Amino acid sequence: MILLIQYTLIFAAVLILVALGGMFSERSGIINLGLEGIMVFGAMAGAMVMVLLPSHASKATIIILTLVAAAVAGMLSSLFIAVACINFKADQTLIGTALNMLATASATVIVKAFNTSRSDGTDFSAKLDYVTGHKAFLIHIGELEVSWFIIVAALLLICSTVFFYKTKFALRLRACGEHPQAADSVGINVYAMRYAGVLLSGFLGGLGGIIYIAAANSTWHFDYGVAGAGFLALAVMIFGQWKPERIAWSAVLFAVFRSLSNVNGGIDFLANLHIPGTIYNMFPYIVSLIVLALTSKNSRAPKAEGIPYDKGAR
């Protein structure tokens, strides 16, 4: 049971952050299908920092530098989307897909080159080990093993919710996703707002990436990317109707089902049912499809998302 809670917390933290990132981007009018790729970049940068830091570095240094590296890498990679989709009016779905491919390929190339040069040509793998880094993030509360990552995620969730509902800036950002022409007419810089939205998604997505690979594991194979977590977050975002508080609870729902697949053997009641673990893997997707079917009649995505803003358009 403890294990179930631990996994749920980790998955929920990842999904919340990444889905919030997607939300900010889409609310500003840019569909971000490249969340998966952003996560990979964030994860790679964070893991690199953990590997490169000397073993005697203090916990606080490791934690702060890792998080900063992941967030910065996420934001830099999100610029690929921002430049192409905002300035050059590129097809947003295509660019997102391209970023995902780009991320996995370049992460593999970079990590392999890094390993090769570090080991004098004996290690060609795309694997990074960061046991010290992983341990630095752990804190124990009674029997429960919590990671600093989860606290960071919780704080960011609160900040995002307040930011989203209570600030003028977020209101303007949301206007750009609904009716950019109207927003422009009252003096809001649509391009700047969309940049802000995409960069926020890069920031949150990068952090989500490092949490995904480092909260429960101490090694990661970068040739797998992040195995679809970014897409799952997109589903959470839609399920959460582009609203932070609903995203939070739908992320928890997804996370429970996701962790069930990891720990179903450990829970007597479920172990007795003898359902193969893979079935549990399907659960979050099946459940969300059904729930989406029931709720989508009234669902409304930001109205102007996916349409490049053209100042001259009628």
Place this chain on the structure above:
Amino acid sequence: MEKKPSFFRRPGVQTVLASIICAILGILVGFLILLAMNPSHAVEGMTAILRNFLKYDQSSTTLMYYFGSTLVKAVPLILCSEAILFAYKAGLFNIGVAGQYTVGIMASLYTSIALGWSWWLCILAAIAAGALWGFISGFFKAVFNVNEVIAGIMMNWIGLYLTNIVLGSKKVMDQSTSKTYNILSKNPDALLPSFLANVFGHNQYMTIALPVTVIVAIILLVVLNKTTFGYELRATGHNKEAARYAGMNATRNVILTLVISGGIAGFAASMFYLTGIEQYTLASSVPGMGFNGIAVAFLGGLHPIGAIVAGLFIEYLTMGGQYLDTNYFNPQVADLMVAIIIYLCGFVLFFKHLMNKGKAKALTNVNAETEENTTTDEKDKEV
């Protein structure tokens, strides 16, 4: 007013040119990456990628053999991109092609290895599986207004896990190697009939998949451009509301489009796995074929024939990675180059704009209209 547009101002020519620019720029950036990784061997590395299987030029048999392998591996990529562009023409972004391809693998391998069906029945099973997956996405889209991208992503993962369960069973998978059994040893009847194998250096994987792919592309071209159904699809893609107002059945068209698209994706899987060239291993993420298909569809200018050329080019580059000297580079550099080319495809609109720059004032109305038609494909899309 009736002035004929000059060669370089024709939309079709511009699309081709823009794609070529993408490819060249991508290769240049790839070269820069090679330079950054290992300056002294960069030229050698780039030559290896671009020269590819042509390095076997001493023996024409070997050369043709490897050429054949490239063709065989390009087939599923091309078919997946056909599936995507077909749905895209109707304004649907079928990201579910990846999952439809995966269940296609499941159906074709299960029916061929466990059930011992002959090849054409296996193909039908794969088409049916892909079409069913497409139908579910389409049904959720048309009836419940679930965004097809999200429904597609969900169905991708459900399909992947289902495939892992079905193909992981003892009947289909050799538990000691964790690969599915070789079709050749279990049920040779399920292998596709061979085609021109002798010309391609006795490559036993050369099958009817190749000519069939071309035929599928031509059929799609005809359906999209010469039939009422194709016209309705494109009309729905341009303006959904207008199409509905004109009396077209949107619900039916959405479902039918995704069923056909899914069917093609399932077909793609059977055209690859029933050659016996590769065995399925349990995967932890959805096979990338469907996603790469998106890329190929765009690089090919969203044209059924363009997709064939683009698919061959992308597969050629990907294979090129294997010819790199692993002491200096790793093969994924080629994947990186492909990804960059795809990313640059997003700038096609911008390249076209550049090509038209300066002459814009001289545009006659006729020209303006034709240009409008070609660019709306990219612009008038909502997800």
